[in-house]
Amino acid sequence: MGSSPPFPKEQQLCTYFDREIDAGASAGAEDEKQQVDNLPGWPCVSLSDRASVEELLYRELYASDLETVAPRLWIMSTQSSANVEPLHQQRIKGREILITESPRLHLVWIHNRIFVKPIPKYLLSHRFWEQFLLCKPAARGSRHDLVQRAATGYLRSYRYLIQHESDFDIGKQVRLIPQNFEWPEFCRFIMNFSRVGDMDVSSRYHYGELRLSRLNLYAPFLFGKFNFQKPHWQYSDYFARFYGPMLFIFAVASTVLSSMQLEMAVEQVSVTQGVVLWSICRWTSTVILVGTTLIALGFWLLWVWLLCDEWVYALRCRAKKRREMLDHSSRPRDVPAV
Numbered sequence: 001m002g003s004s005p006p007f008p009k010e011q012q013l014c015t016y017f018d019r020e021i022d023a024g025a026s027a028g029a030e031d032e033k034q035q036v037d038n039l040p041g042w043p044c045v046s047l048s049d050r051a052s053v054e055e056l057l058y059r060e061l062y063a064s065d066l067e068t069v070a071p072r073l074w075i076m077s078t079q080s081s082a083n084v085e086p087l088h089q090q091r092i093k094g095r096e097i098l099i100t101e102s103p104r105l106h107l108v109w110i111h112n113r114i115f116v117k118p119i120p121k122y123l124l125s126h127r128f129w130e131q132f133l134l135c136k137p138a139a140r141g142s143r144h145d146l147v148q149r150a151a152t153g154y155l156r157s158y159r160y161l162i163q164h165e166s167d168f169d170i171g172k173q174v175r176l177i178p179q180n181f182e183w184p185e186f187c188r189f190i191m192n193f194s195r196v197g198d199m200d201v202s203s204r205y206h207y208g209e210l211r212l213s214r215l216n217l218y219a220p221f222l223f224g225k226f227n228f229q230k231p232h233w234q235y236s237d238y239f240a241r242f243y244g245p246m247l248f249i250f251a252v253a254s255t256v257l258s259s260m261q262l263e264m265a266v267e268q269v270s271v272t273q274g275v276v277l278w279s280i281c282r283w284t285s286t287v288i289l290v291g292t293t294l295i296a297l298g299f300w301l302l303w304v305w306l307l308c309d310e311w312v313y314a315l316r317c318r319a320k321k322r323r324e325m326l327d328h329s330s331r332p333r334d335v336p337a338v
Helices: 016-024 030-035 051-063 066-077 087-092 126-133 143-160 167-174 183-195 212-222 235-267 275-330
Strands: 041-046 096-099 109-112 113-116
Touching: 016 126, 041 051, 041 087, 051 126, 051 143, 066 212, 066 275, 087 096, 126 143, 126 183, 143 183, 167 183, 235 275
Parallel strands: 096 113
Antiparallel strands: 109 113
């Protein structure tokens, strides 16, 4: 991306910070200048307090926990930043689009919900990028560099979320994007991020959507805590997820025990009391016992197969990603003519 914003100034969607320049060129502009002395959406954060602005940007854009474990996110997500369904496709899948202000929950989904962080107005301003995100050269891996690349990756994710005018309309309905521009303007703006590569974004945005159930499953190993994010806030909801497996285990156990009990009772029946009844009872109990065992074993094998299939897919994607990186690094670079 270099030292310039990822979009040209003529395609910016927020001119809020340009008003300060216009106001400074006219007489009696002190009141006008004061109007732009705060961050849009954050009236208590003064632009003159650079430390506060930088701290807010870090808190609002950088997901420190996901960035820390990003090298291992391949075990739970497709290794592609393009793994993001557009908003209309989210609706087709029956997912409710929920607003989150936490960068760690951006593009995280569970069941019929997906969390999306709205675009703040200040990231749509060319001048804001110049003043606060690209104002000074930052060493690779420094805090300023991490925030800059996180902001770039975050905006790039909207390149995939909003691909059609219908996505744009949905984004406006759920207030993911500001209301003061139309589809042609946004389309020209967001297309600039199609040229942004993974090297220009933070590690978390090398991936797209993340499944919350998997993040919670691996949370004790990756994050050192029981959950990445609680999906349930009531005890009734928490325990309800155990009802299905518990009832299934109880039904299987009851069926097996009943079949075994019937088998033992049949053995006590004398052959002279009824050969036909004895045969029917014995074979019925045997079939039920074997059938129930096979069904339970089949479900267990299906779960193992799905788990192994996901791991094989993840390993293949990782190997493919590494080959692409090696091919890219081995390509001869153009040598400038002397």
